[in-house]
Amino acid sequence: MSATHEKAAAASKQTAAPITKKQTQRIVLSGRLQEPFSPEFLNSLRPRLADYLAARGVELRKQGNRLVGRCPAHDDRSPSFAVFGSRQETCGCFPCDFTGDVFAVSEWLGRSASFPEAVRDVASALGIPLPNSPAETATRPRTAPPRPPKPPEPPFTLSIAERETVHTARLAFSDAFWGEEKIVDDIAASLGLDRETLRVAAWGSSGLGLACPRNSSKPWLCYAYPEGLKWRNPHPGRKPRFQWIVGKATTPWRWEWAREKETVYVTEGESDCLALIAAGMETETAACVATPGTSLRREWASLFTGKRVVLCFDSDQAGRAATATVAAILKGHAREILTWRAGQ
Numbered sequence: 001m002s003a004t005h006e007k008a009a010a011a012s013k014q015t016a017a018p019i020t021k022k023q024t025q026r027i028v029l030s031g032r033l034q035e036p037f038s039p040e041f042l043n044s045l046r047p048r049l050a051d052y053l054a055a056r057g058v059e060l061r062k063q064g065n066r067l068v069g070r071c072p073a074h075d076d077r078s079p080s081f082a083v084f085g086s087r088q089e090t091c092g093c094f095p096c097d098f099t100g101d102v103f104a105v106s107e108w109l110g111r112s113a114s115f116p117e118a119v120r121d122v123a124s125a126l127g128i129p130l131p132n133s134p135a136e137t138a139t140r141p142r143t144a145p146p147r148p149p150k151p152p153e154p155p156f157t158l159s160i161a162e163r164e165t166v167h168t169a170r171l172a173f174s175d176a177f178w179g180e181e182k183i184v185d186d187i188a189a190s191l192g193l194d195r196e197t198l199r200v201a202a203w204g205s206s207g208l209g210l211a212c213p214r215n216s217s218k219p220w221l222c223y224a225y226p227e228g229l230k231w232r233n234p235h236p237g238r239k240p241r242f243q244w245i246v247g248k249a250t251t252p253w254r255w256e257w258a259r260e261k262e263t264v265y266v267t268e269g270e271s272d273c274l275a276l277i278a279a280g281m282e283t284e285t286a287a288c289v290a291t292p293g294t295s296l297r298r299e300w301a302s303l304f305t306g307k308r309v310v311l312c313f314d315s316d317q318a319g320r321a322a323t324a325t326v327a328a329i330l331k332g333h334a335r336e337i338l339t340w341r342a343g344q
Ligand SMILES: [Zn+2]
Pocket: 071, 072, 073, 074, 076, 080, 081, 093, 094, 095, 096, 097
């Protein structure tokens, strides 16, 4: 590089590099070519052109509808530089053949080398925090709508085949019951219940069904839930064992009976619920429902809003622990929470 060129380069750094028309067009268009910042944010900066120029040492005075001043990029005796436009968002210098907005002038003045840099330079000169910076989020009112909340998980649903399995099991129970089949009497005997209790309990989308799990050819009792089927191992004399054939419990067992009732008796497990029905606890204003063996799910608490809930769990240590757990879950939802003790 010759001495003359070095001198010229130094001079151009002090003022600004000479800009060709082609470069000017590229600069002016750069904002539209790449916009990592929101249009709202960019539009909020564009009317601040005069403030930006003032911050960068360009003195302007009002002349008609324009602001005029000496061009910062060439040796300007007469003011050739102007800010104009209806919102004074454009500036230019005729001898320099430059026209552009606040971001273009930042690049033209050598304050930035790209559009994002120009946005940062303009924001910095005006003392405006950039979007997404903590200060921006804290102080600047949001112009963009808040991000929509994460969509809730889709509700659990059975496949058509699984739904068919639940339907078939309930239909099988109904057929056996009205067909006076021995199997219903066997079930009633094994549970120590009468046919009327089974008839009441079988009603609804969660009730009783008959299914043949595993390799058994004999259908046996299962508990139907709206989205599941739970088989009860019938071995007499042994503690019953349970197995989900399809789906899972999406509500307490027999929940649809409690929906409109004022009082809800909640048992741990479906067998105890059957015993309460047999005892005549289900009335015009009261329904019996069951947790599916484990504790009441937290997401079910709102089902009990405003209801009088009677917790009918075992009186052993596990039952007392379950009572405390469920009472804590229902607190703030149920109108009243009572505890049923054996012998009451
Ligand atoms: Zn100029």
